[in-house]
Amino acid sequence: MNHMRKWLWILFSCLCVAIGIQFLTNADLVIGGTAGLGIVMQQLTNVSFGVLFFSINLPFYFLAISQLGMVFTVRSFISVSIMSAMSDTLVLMFSFELPHPIMSAILGGAMIGIGLIFLFREGSSLGGFNMLCIFLDKRFGINPGKTMFLTDIIIVASATIVFGIVQVLYSALVIFIMTGILGRYHKKAPIERHHKKETEEVEQNEVASNL
Template identity: 45%
Template structure:
């Protein structure tokens, strides 16, 4: 119970940091890659709220999560996305920032979201869409999460040129670079020994024991 409580506490912390990052982006009319970027672009065209679009766009990806990543991962991810959606809209309604340099907003948002995603990742959850795909590719093919997120982010930011100005997109790229830099430095893939089946690990240890005993 204590372990589960700490996991959820960390997930809630991570969701709050990501939502705070969204707030800085939204306050500066910037965006980030992934489903968050798609939500911002869609909300710019059909305004409801960023949080609502973020939740709706992520829903289809839970089919992949349920089939490939398990029920526990899917449940935690759905709760995490719901939290980020609610917190993003709540922060936007409670706090107003009149003036902030775009470069500063990009760095703050990218850093906050990067740390928040790490907390969510390390406790067996995701924030949907691109993150689920990234974790799936890392688990099955060993491709680092940071690389997958960066490539897809750049694709979405390229689409953003249709809605945002060149200056806004360029500063948004800075936010994505900061975010992926944080994840790339601190998100470590599971050691190979931990990914091996338990019987294989026991066999390898037994072989080493026999070698040392000779």
Template identity: 40%
Template sequence: MTAFQRLILRANSGRSWAANAITLRSLITLVEGCLLVALGVRLLQAGGLLVSGTAGISLLGADLTSLSFGSLFFLINLPFYWLAWKQLGLNFTLRTLGCVTLLSVLSDVLTSSLPLGEVSLPVAAIAAGLLIGLGVTLLFRENASLGGLNILSLHLERRFGIHAGRTTFSFDLLLIALAALAYPWPQVVGSALAFATLSFVLGRYHRRTPQTTKTTRDITHSSEDSVQAAG
């Protein structure tokens, strides 16, 4: 199981109704997280780079079609809300829907209002990975996410025993392969750097956050044990 998926489970574990209630502070945090991610996406767009998950698929689709990133990101995430509701509850799903919608709007607004010239691909990749990683961690703190393939991976692991980490890795490999067909190699390498930076940020957040419930510890340890056994 990836750090991203552990964080989704941890954000949703053992929370009372009071902890799930929307407050002004949590609302501001969600907006801040979406804005950081939108800025990261804008940098990726300026460099013609991708990142993992549905955001990467949306960036690729925006380059190959006439649709905007925001429109594609909103549409691609629609099938995942039912899985999120079944796996992680209604509160998590509603917050995620709100964040996906807000990010879709912010990204399209920044695309039209924040023109960027030529950017350094390594700098854009690292900065975007950091911004998106920090933004996503803020959303996790408030029991929300940006939807995506990680929820599908969690569902496949729970329903069919298919390891979530392997599923996510397969999706990322497929996305990199598609990027290799559509982009010059400097952008493919830059995209891989953005993937790695985002994973690094989420991994650091995971290690520094204590486990909140025994259930989450058991899920994480079980998944890690299966990785070691497979290796």
């Protein structure tokens, strides 16, 4: 039952992110990471976002297996596959055009942020440069924050050439909203983990007393 509930939440998370991505692509907005790279490449190649996002993430799984474990890597691979399929399916079924890019930025950033929160909570991810950051940190001691900042800057800078400076400025609102939502989650997460640890210790003591 718990296993089924986990995958239902992962499906919901991927749907939220897929919807958020469609709001962005229809407004020519971009975010950092492999999703942002996929949006930029979609404009340059006319290949669907889902295919690009799935393909871009493939090299990162080899890093994740050694640094994050097989279970997390497989779960992330499935999540990326689901989100890629949902993105390409949604664009065929619905219209995500809104009257102004600011509305797309707000809704897109919020949907992606919410989706990622539930995805992280279920021990999964959407792959990408996060895996590279962890690998470089563990192997070479390179600060993951600096690596992520550098990759995001490069992706957003490339988006300036494709979409123009105005759209990139609107995209900054997307990143601000998404990181703000994730930031609030991570502030609460340590308390939740501490409570979970205490609960597990109590349960272990109860089991030990019954042996």
